[in-house]
Amino acid sequence: MHRKVAFIIGKKRLKRNVAFTISIYILVAFSIIAIFSPVLTPYDPYTITGTPLEKPSMGHILGTNDLGQDIFSRLIYGTGITLFVGFVGGGLAILIGTFVGIVSGYYGGVIDEFITRGIDLLMVIPMFPLLLVLASFLEVSMTRISILMGILGWTMFARVIRSQVLSLSEYNFIYGAKAMGASDSYIMIKHILPNILPLIIVKFVFAVQTYMIMGVGLGFLGLGDPTTISWGQMINRAYTNGGFALGMWWWLLPPGLIIAFLSIALSLGGYSLEDKINPRLRREIEIS
């Protein structure tokens, strides 16, 4: 019985490893597409290269939009900004969250109380509506919007990391380091950070996924810089300018399917990583 369970879990872990590798490959492939998009696109995405609303053909693989721009080229060009928003927004949120979480969890006491209460207060503010309002009123570039997203979204991560650091700080090796006279910042960087790094990486993968979806969502709602080509803006255009009513699936579907594909890949990677580091499934905590 026991052996059987162990076998199944082992097999499952193997499968998850495969999933993780695949998702890394997909991410690398998309990054390459993003970097080399000027080379890969058959047309300039901004210029009018055909008659409006052309059907897919050899000349235009995915046809043209209502302005006569090549849809395929726009799709390729949209990759970069989607990845950028995900990585910058998610990265910033994780960075702030990790910093606040480690400080709060390590020092404990009054500092921890102050930070935790502060986060509780901040979490009452509806962040997503606030992001929408800021994005629409400030009329800023997607770069600034992704920074805004990071600044507005770190609270959740700070909470998770804080609770992890809190229990880690009770371990003997931390007390030992303290007894040997190591400074607080040294302990936080050399001892705490490496131990919570796996958790941070998992949260980062999910953050990138969430922020990518959100970035495309903002574009879909018609927010953000209209001159930047993004998948969200493409969906919005196809939806409101007739792609939907005319049944032009090659205009509406590709950007949505591609964000869904990327999101699934990232989320599979995230779950397989989580599976790896989750002590609940391993039943032992490894302290390096």
Next chain:
Amino acid sequence: MRIEYVIKRLFYCFLAFFVGISITFVILHLMPGDYISHLLINIESTISPEASEAFKHKFGLDKSLTEQYFIYIDNLLQGDWGYSFEYGVPILNIVVEKLRWTLILLIPATLLSLLIGVFIGAYFGWKSGSKLDLSVLNVMIFIRAIPSYWWALMFVLIFGFYLGLFPLGGYMGIGVLESGTDYLDILHHSLLPMITLTLCSIPGNYYLMRNSMLLTVGEDYIITARGKGLSEKDILFKHTVKNAMLPMVTMITLELVFMISGSVFIETIFSWPGMGMLMIDAMNARDLPLLQGIFLMDTLLIIIANFTADMLYSCIDPRVKVGE
């Protein structure tokens, strides 16, 4: 001690409320571009300065920001949420009206997704490791990874446009102009957005419940229960599920925040006249007081949900030492 705890929490709620609305007040009033210049962007040069001044005076926009803030708080305490620039009517009336429409979707969607998520999560947390468990897990990951707006668009496209089973959007058919409000018609319109919202929130509930079950199954008291010779059914329902349900209470609060953002997309796509649509509308019109009112309502909802979760939690989990 119990009363003390409740009072402390209530005080904290008020504090959170004031901090929340103060921050949104400051941010909203720092935004560039005011209502009148945005509204009259093309005829700005032809509008008489007197009219603009009169408008600003009427809404108190000629006062300093601090003054405006205190007037706002003072009015709020008297139950006056201010007047909308765009509609000229009390904001409380608009927001409450739109909130009703949002709740028509949100309440059934929340309950349904909780019920389905908890049920599936509990079952597969119990039977974890099986082939079916793994497939269900992958399906859930798949559902969650696809953005809610994409599910909504696909549903409109497939069930509304191609199959014609549901209306493409809106909340009532044109027929109500003659026959009056038809509740069946509203239900028909609300079904598709409701299903979308439900579908998008099931995986979160499922995942938490499944993890919680995995954690609980490993507890010593489950082994004890088994050692006592209790039937598997008793162990599952009386010991495992009951305890694994605890984290779900906190989940409801998070769920609400998630749903508030999700409903912006769903309402936009289905043209559902709720808070999300109202927000987009107020945003495009730069109707600051109305936006402030929407934030106020969202903040209130989150605080009430937080408070309820806290109270519920301390009621159902005797291990939580209340007041410490």
